[in-house]
Amino acid sequence: MSDAAIALPHSPPAEGPPPGSPIPGGRIPGSKAMWVGIFCEVTEFALMFAVYFIARAHYPDVFHAGPEQLSLLAGTGYTLMLLTSGWCVARAVHSMRANRQSACLRWLIGAFVFGTGYPVIKLFEVRWNLAHGLNGEAGMFIVTYYYLTFNHLIHVFWGLLGMIWVMLRTATGTYSAEEYSGLESFAVYWHTTDIIWLMIFPLFYVLR
Amino acid sequence: MSEVRKLDLAWFGLVLLSVGGAMLGGGQDHGFGVTVAVALVMGLKVRIVCGYYLELPTATRRIRRAMYTFCYGMPIVVILTSAFGDILARVTGALL
Numbered sequence: 180m181s182d183a184a185i186a187l188p189h190s191p192p193a194e195g196p197p198p199g200s201p202i203p204g205g206r207i208p209g210s211k212a213m214w215v216g217i218f219c220e221v222t223e224f225a226l227m228f229a230v231y232f233i234a235r236a237h238y239p240d241v242f243h244a245g246p247e248q249l250s251l252l253a254g255t256g257y258t259l260m261l262l263t264s265g266w267c268v269a270r271a272v273h274s275m276r277a278n279r280q281s282a283c284l285r286w287l288i289g290a291f292v293f294g295t296g297y298p299v300i301k302l303f304e305v306r307w308n309l310a311h312g313l314n315g316e317a318g319m320f321i322v323t324y325y326y327l328t329f330n331h332l333i334h335v336f337w338g339l340l341g342m343i344w345v346m347l348r349t350a351t352g353t354y355s356a357e358e359y360s361g362l363e364s365f366a367v368y369w370h371t372t373d374i375i376w377l378m379i380f381p382l383f384y385v386l387r
Numbered sequence: 388m389s390e391v392r393k394l395d396l397a398w399f400g401l402v403l404l405s406v407g408g409a410m411l412g413g414g415q416d417h418g419f420g421v422t423v424a425v426a427l428v429m430g431l432k433v434r435i436v437c438g439y440y441l442e443l444p445t446a447t448r449r450i451r452r453a454m455y456t457f458c459y460g461m462p463i464v465v466i467l468t469s470a471f472g473d474i475l476a477r478v479t480g481a482l483l
Contacts, residue, residue, distance in 0.1 A: 204448075232475065233475065262401045269394050270391065374458060
């Protein structure tokens with residue numbers, strides 16, 4: 180770990196290049212602890228993706244026909260909900276940087292509403308799947324699909340709980356333009372969960 | 388262009404890519420070319436999220452390297468396993 184990184188464990192420095200521009204040495208967005216958790220999450224999903232690719236290699240015909248069984252509309256709906264929620268979170272962080280706490284809270288509420296759309300769609304999709312006989316005995320593709328997407332759903336639930344926490348902290352004025360590492364830690368977790376979905380979506384709903 | 392405006396455009400681009408990507412593969416029996424296109428769309432979307440939402444360009448080198456390896460590795464693996472799936476099946480079949 181570089182000295183610059185150790186010296187900047189929390190929020191961005193008050194002075195220096197704006198967010199989004201390269202910084203020599205860089206900083207740790209959020210907190211180190213959150214990044215440890217994120218790398219654990221990424222490792223977990225990397226292993227599950229390895230299982231997916233090996234299963235796909237062994238059962239190419241099953242995986243070729245698999246996406247036709249699922250609802251592409253539901254898959255696209257998840258994607259749009261998560262992307263919009265992630266956008267709201269990014270806007271919330273920018274609002275806090277501008278010291279606009281009330282705007283930050285409004286963006287977080289928006290993020291929560293769109294984020295909650297994910298489990299709501301999941302509920303309808305699972306009911307639709309089961310009505311069409313897509314249960315745990317419906318073959319390798321469906322088993323892999325349930326295994327990966329339910330794991331992702333658990334991570335979304337963690338994120339939604341974290342979102343409630345940062346909304347409460349924002350509402351009580353805990354964060355400021357100078358110190359918002361908790362909010363930023365949540366944001367990087369939520370965006371990583373978003374990235375993982377952007378990988379899951381084409382694997383199960385699009386690729387044949 | 389302001390940072391906020393960039394975030395808005397990034398969201399709009401992600402929505403377009405998501406809908407376009409879904410239309411690209413959905414409902415059609417496609418070959419290797421479409422698989423490559425879907426993988427590229429995946430990589431582009433992930434790059435936008437990493438750059439504008441996750442703000443990886445400002446992160447430390449270790450974080451950047453680890454995340455970019457994961458994010459750009461996935462589309463490459465999609466293409467490779469599509470092209471060499473039979474070899475992967477033989478190798479893993481011998482190991483398992």
